[in-house]
Amino acid sequence: MSTPEVCVRTSAKRTRELFADSFASPQALEQPTNSIFEFQAPTTSPLDISAQIGVSSRIRNQYHDVRELPPALAAKMATAATTTVERRQKIRKANTDEKASDVKMQKMIEGATDRADQARSARQSMALTVREGKGPAPNANGPTPMRDTPSSALVRKDVFRQPKPQWHAPWKLMRVISGHSGWVRSLCLSPENDWFASGGGDRCVKIWDLASGTLRLTLTGHISSVRGVAVSDRHPYMYTCGEDKKVLGWDLECNKVTHTYHGHLSGVYTIDLHPTMNYLATGGRDAVCRLWDLRTKSNVMVLSGHRGTLTSVKMQPADPQVITSSMDSTVRLWDIRAGKTLTTLTHHKKSVRGLACHPNEWTFATASTNSIKQFKLPAGELMETFQEPSGVVNTISVNEDNVTFAGQDDGSMIFYDWKTGHAFQRSETIAQPGSLSAENGIFCSTFDRSSIRLLTGEADKTIKVWGPDLDADEESHPLDWKPTLGRRKF
Template identity: 60%
Template sequence: MADTKELSNPETSLFDNSSERAKIIFGESYGLEPAFCKNSKRIKIASKINSEYKTAYKSLNFKEKIENTTTKPIFSSASTTDDLFKDTDKIINTLNGKQSKVSKRKADKPTTTSEGQLILRNGNIQNNPYFDAPPAGQQLVRKRNYEPPKPEWHAPWKLIKVLSGHMGWVRSLSVDPGNKWFASGSVDRTIKIWDLASGSLRLTLTGHISPVRGLEVSPRHPYLFSCGEDKMVKCWDLEQNKVIRHYHGHLSGIYSLSLHPVLDLLVTAGRDATARVWDIRTKQAVHVLSGHKSTIASVKCQEADPQVITGSMDSTIRLWDLAAGKTMATLTHHKKSVRALALHPTEFGFISGSAGSIKQWRCPKGDLVQNFAGHNSIVNTLSVNSDNVVFSGADNGTMRFWDWKTGHCFQDTETQIVPGSLDSEAGIFASTFDKTGLRLITGEADKSIKIYKEDENATPESHPIVWKPSLKQNKY
């Protein structure tokens, strides 16, 4: 018999070790108490309590008040192991008692799933002393009630006028600060001045020897600035209707320009992957903003930092510190060439457009706010008015109108090409709102300029908002 007992002891020990190991691995899944060594577990809990509840130790009254108001560690080095375990057991028992009381009070009023509560999954936790949870079907945590904001109602826009006169694509537009006339630049190398009210042609300016890609009328001077693919930046005196200044320095075609709203500075950008800051009066280059790796298709200026924003065909947007002439931030969210930028007239933010993607950003850091999803074409131009209407025009003639706040597309339409034009000439290259924001002007590939305005007869009842709330907002 003694031999049998001696043989069975190793087998029993092996079985106990195996069962203990299985209990450690799978016990919690079946609501069993974890099979850890008691002493090691108590030491572990004691160390955690010592670090977590050191500041609250006095208020829990687990030890007598310290004499002479001197502080010392909760578990000093002089404390014995037995004292440490006694204190730990007191803390554990007290905390478990308080938690059970709280959980019982919370479980007095059961709630249903219809009230938007998070329901405990089915599981065998009744026998688990380390999980003091309310019975199944009762609340654990209140869910966050997220309701997407409903878009503001905007009237649909309709075509009211078509202006013809250019002999090539219309690539740039700019409205007079007095809102009486606007200028257009074309591939036919001319700049035309149009009456905004009647649509009649007032004046044609010639001087560029390549397509005119950028125009802007100064709000503080009687000047019109233009740039083109001939590497030339010109300043036109509108009182004399002639060029009074040239700005030389770009190494290739210039695709965009923008005037600083407060300072006498002009920023131009183009195919040489640089943006150049010019002093309007002295014609000197103040800064050469380099960092992009490809053509800069659009540049915008504003009064507050970042005072210069550039969008490039290297699929990045850069925010520039104008005083230092250095990059403040580089936005890499776009996957394709950034061809268009537009500043909001009243809010401190802007939007950018590339192929199949329109993104809204918040200044000054360039935080991504939201995506305007759905315009699956190459977006050539963007415009925003003070009524929070965003316009996007693409190379295939598609036009979309959006709500700035929510990114909701409230109108999806296509341009109407001039009779006699090819279907391939249904492209939109430039756009701008007038100073009131009530009229939209577009420059197109069919050599025409089109003017749109809101439908005055439209009402929220006749043109209701077609919108479904969505919790999914892609930010990429």
């Protein structure tokens, strides 16, 4: 015989010698024992213990989920008619009067029910209790561990701490570029960040050198005010739109119009290019956004739904690929595959005049009179409400350093921190000498590709270049911010 078999036989023999007196026969199982089950009373036999465990297990498996009614149903039953209550009491009394056929089984069932009630009452409760002594309250250090469970009890809310805004250097005027004979209504930077284009009320599109501010070229082709300019990042083309219902495509190599897009029924106020596809989006007074194929010049889609003039349109590489703002005080996120609206944002009360997308984050901001709000894509959830401006906001821009600029119709300039909506600088633009005091409105703005220069087009027929103060630091220009006690109401 092998060694494992010898060990097994030896172990079985010793086991029988140890437990034969207590468990080898049914009569032995019925006798109480204290050697094995130390937690039981001395009068409980192993057979009774096994039966009690079996009954408790069956009761829990079959009736655990229906022991208590749901809160809504229990409240409904509590407020039921008197006749219903009486009928239910009779049924409950009849069920109580019923006895099990085996008295021993009845006692086991009652014991299992009592133990379950005791265990449930011993759990941690969320109800308000009278606190005795001078010890701290149960939720003195924050919410209780069961804060996420449905309950109507009063608990301490999480401590709300306002995030501290990031410090930004103050911005100051660096250069004034004069050359237009009308209001400057649109600006756009080149992909190489060495020149920019501007369009104004003098029906001209001008190309400027960004470093020196000198005029490189003047393009004529519109017969009314130029309201939008867009420069392609992938092709040597520039696209403009104006109040003359025209959308023109310019070849920057030969400096002439090569494409004309016909379809708008009124003035075109905004234009933007798709970053990856050959699509052009335009919008204006006819309250629709039109998508154009750059090569075939055909109108591939008309996005209708707004009830007012479109003030701004932005295109993105991912859904929603088109975002539009309108004077009907709404912002729409579009699905260009189906040609319909994904989401309509109605958070503003007045005309939405400004729209800006963050260059690095999947967020965007909209501006209207006395209101600037930040949203999260792709669903358009409201994230932040900026400190209220004091007038009509015409334009809004944001750079990679989380500096947000808002230009108002009365010449006021506000610089915000993108993360918190804190206005760290408020100032007034400087009107060109010789112009009227009323001609200090800001119509358009854009940051350059390096995020260290801000260009604004204004009503005094000038383009102003702003930059951060390089000599400023946190000690010389401390952050003027004080946290408030309450949550900000959106």
